[in-house]
Each structure stands twice: as C-alpha cells, then as structure tokens.
Amino acid sequence: MVLLVTSDNEQFQTEKDIVERSVLIKNMLEDVGESDQPIPLPNVSSSVLKKVTQPSTGPTEIDVRGRYLSTASTTVESPSRPPILEQSQDETRKRTTDISEWDQKFITVDQEMLFEIILAANYLDIKSLLCRRWLQDGSQHDQGARPPEEIRKLFNIVNDFTPEEEAQIKKENEWAEDR
Amino acid sequence: MAWLLSNMAPDVIFSIFAYCDISSVISASQTCRYLHNLAFDKSVWLGLLDSLRHRSILDRTINLETLSVVEMIGIARGMITGPRTWTPREHDRNPIVAISKTITLHRARDVETPAVDSVKLLPSGCYVLFSTQETLECWNVAHDRLVWMHTSAVEHTTVVDFGAEETDTDSANIIICLHADLSNGPMHFIEMVHVDLRTGTYDYLLAARTPDSEPFYQPVICKALAAVRVNLGYIVINWKTRSYLIVHSPDSLPQTTLIPQHIIVLAPSVSGEHQIHLISNDTIGTYFSPTIGLEDPAEFRMVSVEELPKLHTFHASSPEQSFEDMQIHASPIRDADYRVWIWGWNHRANEHGLRSYQLSIPIDGAPKWRLRSQALLGTPLVSYSGHALCYEASRRWWTICSPGSSAPNPRLRLFRNPDFVDLATYSGAVTCPTVESTIMIRYYK
Numbered sequence A: 001m002v003l004l005v006t007s008d009n010e011q012f013q014t015e016k017d018i019v020e021r022s023v024l025i026k027n028m029l030e031d032v033g034e035s036d037q038p039i040p041l042p043n044v045s046s047s048v049l050k051k052v053t054q055p056s057t058g059p060t061e062i063d064v065r066g067r068y069l070s071t072a073s074t075t076v077e078s079p080s081r082p083p084i085l086e087q088s089q090d091e092t093r094k095r096t097t098d099i100s101e102w103d104q105k106f107i108t109v110d111q112e113m114l115f116e117i118i119l120a121a122n123y124l125d126i127k128s129l130l131c132r133r134w135l136q137d138g139s140q141h142d143q144g145a146r147p148p149e150e151i152r153k154l155f156n157i158v159n160d161f162t163p164e165e166e167a168q169i170k171k172e173n174e175w176a177e178d179r
Numbered sequence B: 001m002a003w004l005l006s007n008m009a010p011d012v013i014f015s016i017f018a019y020c021d022i023s024s025v026i027s028a029s030q031t032c033r034y035l036h037n038l039a040f041d042k043s044v045w046l047g048l049l050d051s052l053r054h055r056s057i058l059d060r061t062i063n064l065e066t067l068s069v070v071e072m073i074g075i076a077r078g079m080i081t082g083p084r085t086w087t088p089r090e091h092d093r094n095p096i097v098a099i100s101k102t103i104t105l106h107r108a109r110d111v112e113t114p115a116v117d118s119v120k121l122l123p124s125g126c127y128v129l130f131s132t133q134e135t136l137e138c139w140n141v142a143h144d145r146l147v148w149m150h151t152s153a154v155e156h157t158t159v160v161d162f163g164a165e166e167t168d169t170d171s172a173n174i175i176i177c178l179h180a181d182l183s184n185g186p187m188h189f190i191e192m193v194h195v196d197l198r199t200g201t202y203d204y205l206l207a208a209r210t211p212d213s214e215p216f217y218q219p220v221i222c223k224a225l226a227a228v229r230v231n232l233g234y235i236v237i238n239w240k241t242r243s244y245l246i247v248h249s250p251d252s253l254p255q256t257t258l259i260p261q262h263i264i265v266l267a268p269s270v271s272g273e274h275q276i277h278l279i280s281n282d283t284i285g286t287y288f289s290p291t292i293g294l295e296d297p298a299e300f301r302m303v304s305v306e307e308l309p310k311l312h313t314f315h316a317s318s319p320e321q322s323f324e325d326m327q328i329h330a331s332p333i334r335d336a337d338y339r340v341w342i343w344g345w346n347h348r349a350n351e352h353g354l355r356s357y358q359l360s361i362p363i364d365g366a367p368k369w370r371l372r373s374q375a376l377l378g379t380p381l382v383s384y385s386g387h388a389l390c391y392e393a394s395r396r397w398w399t400i401c402s403p404g405s406s407a408p409n410p411r412l413r414l415f416r417n418p419d420f421v422d423l424a425t426y427s428g429a430v431t432c433p434t435v436e437s438t439i440m441i442r443y444y445k
Helices: A023-032 A046-052 A082-085 A101-107 A109-124 A132-136 A146-155 A163-172 B010-017 B022-029 B033-039 B042-054 B070-082
Strands: A002-006 A011-014 A040-041 B101-106 B116-121 B127-133 B137-140 B146-147 B156-167 B171-182 B187-195 B200-208 B217-222 B227-231 B233-239 B242-246 B255-259 B264-270 B274-280 B300-303 B312-315 B320-331 B337-346 B349-361 B367-376 B388-392 B397-401 B430-433 B440-444
Touching: A002 A046, A011 B233, A023 A040, A023 A109, A040 B146, A046 A109, A046 B397, A109 B010, A146 B022, B010 B042, B022 B033, B022 B042, B042 B070, B116 B156, B116 B430, B116 B440, B127 B156, B137 B171, B156 B217, B171 B217, B171 B227, B217 B255, B227 B255, B233 B255, B255 B320, B264 B320, B274 B320, B274 B337
Parallel strands: A002 A040, B242 B300
Antiparallel strands: A002 A011, B101 B440, B116 B127, B127 B137, B137 B146, B156 B171, B171 B187, B187 B200, B217 B227, B227 B233, B233 B242, B255 B264, B264 B274, B274 B312, B320 B337, B337 B349, B349 B367, B388 B397, B430 B440
C-alpha cells in the first residue's frame, strides 16, 4: 500500500499497482525505494484523486455516464454506487446552463470536474485516463466521433470560426465521416 | 475563473489527442481555432499514424518523419477513399489505373523452382509470404531476399493454406495448413510458428490435427487465438494455452473470423435466417477444451453456435438475403469500428452481391451495425475503401469496380487469375506471382 497526500491534506491508502498507473507516482516510488513515507500530490485535490484511482482491476478510464470507479480513500467506504452519482446531489459547483438536457444526463461529471480530471491525469501522467472518451464516445450517435457542436458544449469551447471558415473546414474534413 | 479549454496548455491538449483516434481529432479540430491549430500539429499526426502501424493498418514503407502534415492526412484519407485513379471519372471512356510503384522480387529461375500458389503481402508492406507446392517462403521486400522458409516437423508435406499476423516490428505469427502423404495414409495438420523476420529465426508455437485427420483451410490469427476451417466447422485455438474450441452448426458450415477481443461467426439460424454473431473472448473461456496437439487425438468436443454466449447477433437487412462469405476490416479512423464485407445471394433478385455493413463495438454500450452499401461485384477481393478487384473473363482483363458508379471501371494489368492475387486492405497494393516466377507488388496513384 502507498500513502498519498492530496492538496487538501487528505490521506489515501492506495494499492501500489493502482497508483503505479500514474507514471509520475511510479517514478517517485522508484526514486524513494521501499518506504512508508507519504507521497505528496500538491496539484491534485482529494475529490479528483478519488476519481482517478480505483481499487479493483479494470480500466482506469472514466465513463462519461459516471459508471466508474469506487475509491480507496481512508475516509470513504467503497460505495456501491459510483461516487459521482452520490456527489451530484451535494454539488456546490454549478453546471453550465447551456448544456442540453441530453448532455446533462450523458455527462454526469460537471465541467469543472472534467477539467480538473484532465489536468490531474496530465500531471499524474495517467495514460488511460486522459479524457479521450469525452471526445470519442459515439454510442449515442449513429457512429463515430462526437460531433464538433457537442464537443464545444462539453468543453465550454467558443466557436471563433467565421461561418465561411467553418463551412470550408467541414468540407475539407468530409472524408473523415467515412459513411 | 471560467473553465475554458482554450486556457489549457498545448501539452495537455496534445496528451489528450495522443489517445484519440483520427476521427475524434478531426472532430475536435472543427470546434475552434485553438484546437484546429493544435490538431494539425505534426506531432499529433505522427502519433496517429504510428498507432495505425501498431494496429497493422498502415504499412511501414514510408518514413513518416519526412512528411508534412498535409501529406500525412493524405495517407489517412487515401485509406478511406482508395487510390485516386481507382475511382471512375465521368468523362473518361477508357480509364486505366496509374501505377505509382512496382516492386519485383526475383526468385531463382530454373526448372527446379516450384511455382507460387498463393501470395500475401504482410500489412507492414515490408514482407511477402508465398506458398509453393513444397513450402512457405517469406521474403524481405526492400532487400529482394529470402528471409525464412518453413520446415515442417513432418517430412514430405505440402502447404495447403496459410495465414499470418505481424506481432511487432519485424516479427510475425504464422499458421500453416499442411498435408502429408504418410505410409498409413494422408494426414492433414496445422503448424504455428513465430518468426523473427529480420533474422529468419523461428520458434514452433503449436502443431495440431483432428481425429479424422481432416483438411484445414482459411486460417486466421489474432493475438492468442487462431481460427481455421475444417469440414466439421471452425476450430478456434488458443495457442498460448494449447486449448481449442470447435464451433459447429447443425445445418451449415459456420464461417468464423477473429478481431481483437472478439470472435465473429456467420451462420444461418434454425429458421434459415442469415445472421452474424459477435462473441466476446471473455465469455467463452469455459468452452475451450485441453489440449490440442499432433498426438493421436481422442474424440473432439464440439460446441454448437447456438450454445455459445453472444454479445450481439446481427441480421441480414432483408429476409431474402443470404450470407455466404465475409471479410472484416478495422476502421483506420475510428477505434471501435469495423467494416464488414459480406458476399451473399439475394433470393428475390436472384443475384449475387457484395454488401457492406458498418459495425461499431463501443467499450460501453451495445454493439451496432447498419447497412452501408450494396453492389453487384464479381469478386470478394475488396479493399477497405470499397474497391474490388474484378476479372472480366470474357474480355480477359481486370478492372477496379467501385460500388454505385455508372462510369466505366478503370482497367489494370495483372498476369494471373484471381486465385493468385492478393489485395492489400488499406493501401490497395496488389501482389501477384508472374509467369516468370517473380513476384510483383504494385502500388497505385
């Protein structure tokens, strides 16, 4: 077991093979060798760490519908329901209002958490977590990638193309629809 | 602070793109200028194309480092659309495909040199496998040199069929269907080898036969599994554990093929309706029996297609449609997608045709499929782009048929009949033996 300490000073007992999915932590462990010293993660909050660690085997990827991960936190018993579903009740954060109802159901992780997870995954160097699923998941569509309009909503992206540019870009990339 | 993706450092965005497929990166590029600029950074496309190489989709004959982003996108696009001169043009009455490159492998020419039966260009484009009456040879394309020749554990064998999967750079797992005339009668068996294609050194993975010593055909390999046809059905072999599963169907021969993590079985249902079953490798472990080998085998346990747990079953788009043969190609731009080419018969129209379906197997969510196109084509030799190599026997020439086009099909010259020709799924390279016993590989513009 490895002891991790988050930016808000919460301690997490986590199995070694799980934390080693993070290349950053793996390298740190290799540097200090066998030791009971806690590993500080000054850039990761406890709420985010819960989301990027997972006690059992299986993909560390976060499911866009929130069906993912329980946590090995010392303060929280592994819940039977995914923590993200529980959390959505006591949210202090606000969801961005222009996300459609469909997206609300679909995302379940709010935007701020989404960004925090991306940043944490990048900092911890957790390959499998990086949020390609938010871009890629096409199970609600006929096929393929999430359309640009939905990526904009999901990531709060402002469309700064002129209509002409947008039409031009769409045309250039038509082949990639591969219908 | 507003959470904006445009506040994120390029490094973060690049690390996301590094785990995306081409279609997602292109979709993200259409959202705003910032992502558009980052999505067409050279490092992103080097990563995207490199991952296609690891999946045995893109060949390794081009040095990507020397290409511009536009050229790299052109490579990806070429896999979707096929070579440019393969698509018929309206006003061209007598179209001929344009060759971009011809490579010839020079085998020794003397009366002893056995004729080539069947050829296969490996997905890397760096090696060619071909069988002769006597053996199976592997040649290095760039060096025009023999790198490996199969030696069977049994004497006086002939090669019936073979299949191969490149496992990493310069190595491959190869499965060979063999026939030997022994003093106590004929024996059919398979051998599997792992070959280091740089050095030509190899290890035996497995040798096996069936109780009745039935012939084996149409072998395929995907990771730890191999599937090979026998008269009873299909044997799926896990060569790592040496266990096997015989998939059979009471009324017909189920056709079986492998894709990563899944087995796909084409078989009619009891009511005669044609369907394709998608079976997850994770759910069939208990159906495998130990142990397959060359020793005189005991009774083989067979498993009916009906018994196997299915992830999903897909049906023909219309009841008049029968399925006879299939090929499955992974999408170069979408990780979870496959194009399924099905060769079949339409009873109402009383005609043969090639149909293509798009199959999606998302990690979370139900697999889906939909009919993309149907066309009447003369051969099941078809590339991902939907171009089929057809031989017009009456005119004694080859054409490239494109579904849905009324313009004349472009012609190309080949030297042998369809049985001997290999069509590379993504590059469209055509490989065939010539009458002078050389082997010719042709790429098209």
